[in-house]
Amino acid sequence: MNSTADFQINYGSMNLSTPAPRPAPDAPRYAAVDALVAPLSGDEFAFITKEGGERHVLSHHVLQSLDQCREFRTLDEHVARVVSVVPGLNQPERIRKGLESLAQNHLLVSDSEFIGSLARGAEPEQRELHAIYIRACDRPEQLQALLASLADYERRFRAARHVVLLDDSLEPGNRDRNRDLLREFARAVGNPVSYVGAAERGRLRERLLKLAPDAQASVDWLLERGPRTRRSGGGRSWNLALLLSAGRHFAMLDEDFRLPLRRHPEALTGIDPNPAQAASARFFRRVEDALVAGEEDAGDPFEAHLAVCGERLGAILAQSAYRLERESLRGMNLGRLEHLRGDARVLYSLNGTAGASGTESALWLYQLDADSRNEFWADRDAYLRNIEARSIWYGWLRAKPSTQAYFTPFVFDNRNLLPCTNPDGRGEDSLASAATQFVHPGSLVMHLTSVIGHVQEGARKRSDVTMAAHTPRFNHFLRDYVVNQTGGFKSNDPARRLVLLGEIVGDLAAADARTLEATLDEYLSFVRADVVERLQNQFESNPDAPVYWHADVRTIVQNNGTALLKRSAPRLGDWPVDADGAACAELARAELADVAQAWRDWPRLWSVAREQGDRLLSGL
The missing domain is CATH 3.90.930.60 (Outer Surface Protein A; domain 3)
Structure with missing residues (x-):
């Protein structure tokens, strides 16, 4: 020594x-x-x-x-x-x-x-976008507006990118309307298009079962609506996109998104190395005001994301827009910067949001940075409007590399196995990100300073959910369970690691009812205690905050504290309100078993899809 x-x-x-x-x-x-x-x-x-x-x-x-x-x-x-x-x-x-x-x-x-x-030089590789995938489900008016905004982009940059509509609509009339809208888009801009609806998913199912006949249960659950479908969700189309683009990059949009991408006037160059730095929020009276805030990106945003997604961090830092400045490290604990490694590859790139929040709860509004918080509570009328998060700008003022994404990425690097996600329920995006970190330890996501428009079909009241005791959904529970498993395994083979993750989750599914109930109860106690601690710190740190903000923070803390101390069934947010402890354990067991089996089968399905390449989509 x-x-x-x-x-x-x-x-x-x-x-x-x-x-x-x-x-x-x-x-x-x-x-x-x-x-x-x-x-x-x-x-x-x-x-x-x-x-x-x-x-x-x-x-x-x-x-x-x-x-x-x-x-x-x-x-x-x-x-x-x-x-x-x-x-x-x-x-x-x-x-x-x-x-x-x-x-x-x-x-x-x-x-x-x-x-x-x-520092790390850029690798000599060509990154191209295989396709833009659009997730749609029974909202043709929303899809029409998105395609109109996408058409403007495609004409401006003469890109002629392939657009694939993944239609999970239940109503036959909506499927017909969506198909017609896609054809109109193709005629207007000349882009190649593909439609994947219920019939096309059925043909894809048959082809995959010929190539991987022993994975029928997983194929049926991951891609099809059927007896095991528990609730609606974007995970089915997410999984379809991963298979149809296996081995390549792709972009994903939801039907209620709006282009163009914009940057906030306060956006800065460089990256923010602080993993604890939260996104910033700005508030507007109307959704229309939020959608036009800031400056429109001058360049092609898909190409801007491709310059980051799939690249090593060291090479990204060499780009003028993403330099890591010495000043940004001031006061940072070196031990908290372990995610910053020159060879760490960015597998997802993300935008912020302009318009309506994508969350069903606005609990995050009570943990804002100082500038955002002052705007959030500026006066009582504005505060009462802002707590519904219907017309906001939410994003990063400086690009931020991170290990976890909590909402849908814009561009995916699917050249090496990305894990499938739960086809049922909300939160499929953050669950997929947690599984990705397990499968590709040390990989990164990159939050860019751009925001994408988000216009929901109707106003949603989020304050009731925000004020109630925090009750995560099943995908949030599984996400946090996966995060707790990350870091203890050695293999560098993504397929092997995903199968291992399936075994770990399958082990939990095989536990007795008492163990499952105790696991759920412990999880709910932890997340509610975390809410109480965080908001109490916010309350104590802001003694001069408006009385209406203080009153709501007290209510949230009290409701979570009461739920924490009260003995009740460990029910997650997706489950029936009258489910008792035994029912919660069995609901968890069934969902865990399905996800576990899908993760064990997914490497084979993804591999055969990659071998098929474009034939898989063209044959539908």
Whole structure:
């Protein structure tokens, strides 16, 4: 082991009065590397870096000081903090020399050194969009508006991209209308189009069963409405898109989306490295006002997303629009930046939303950043309108790489196996993202600063759901369960890992009723306790907030606290309100078993779909 320079510490009274120095604008900032620590003797510790596994021997004094240098700050700032926090440290010059020695031994990493470690050249590969998939379900008026806005894009950029309509409509009249609208779009702009409705899904089913006959149960459940269909949801069309585009990139739109993409006037270049940074929100009186806020993207947005989706992070950072600036690292804990790796590939790229929120609850509105919060509660009339989240701008002011997506991506990198999702219910997008992180550990999603319009067919009242005790849906429960499994397995084979995930979920499905009921109860207790803690912190941090905001926060905290303490059946949001504990356990068992089997079968289905290529879609 290497022996890192030590410096003497004389314990005495704590000095809390040392003023923090004002750093020079161009002064380098340093942060302590993450490491495993093990005692060797009374005053010596083994310090093994997580990145690279370098081994050092540190004294207790040095280790104690290094612990105060976790955030990117100048050496002067670190010295001041060590003097103020650690008892008996009253020799700033000697402390500084010790920290300089730690930097020379790379136990303190400079901001420029960290950014340099992420550098990676672009790979010589051509990324092309296989198709734009549109999910539709019994809303032809919405589809008509989306296709009109997409037609404007296709004419402007002369792209002639393939458009595939995935029609999950129940009403035959709506299917006929949707098919006609797609034909009208093709005649107007000349793009190749394909329609996939109930009959086409049936033909796809037959073809897949010829290629993978032992996966019939999963094929039927993933792609078809039938006896095992529990509720509506976008997951069926999601899974169809993954199969029809296997091995390629594709874009996805919902029928209530609207183009063009826009950027908020406050949007900035570069990326935000902070994984805890929430999106920003701006509020408008009318949906129409939200849809036209900001500046329209001048370039082709599909190409802009392709420049990111499928690329390695290191190469993305070399693009002028996505540079990681030293200033953005200031105050960041290096241990919280583990998701930033030069070789991490972006598998999904996302837009924000302009118009109506895509969530059924607006609980997130009570955890906004300061600027968004001030606009949210500006006056009582505006507040009462804003809590329904019907006319908002929601997105990122600076592009943000993350490990998890909570809503539908815009562009998918489906060249390597992406997992299927639950065809039933809401939350299929965040469940798919959690499964993707399990299958491709260390992969990223990229939130861009653009927003896409979202116009729902009618006004939805979200405040009732927001104020009630938080009751996640089944897909949210399974998403969080999958997230808790991530990180403990070693294989780099995505297919093997997805089969393993199926086995893990299948193991939970095979548990006895008491265990399943206890698992659900523990989950609901955790998410409600988390809501209580977060909102109590918000309440205490904003003593000058308007009384109407305070009153609603109290109500949310009280309702979640009451539900947390009350003994009741662990019912998830998709299930009947009168389901008792035993019924909840069996509902969970059935859904878990279906998802588990689908994840075990999916690698074979995706593989045969990739081998078929364009023949799979053209044969429908």
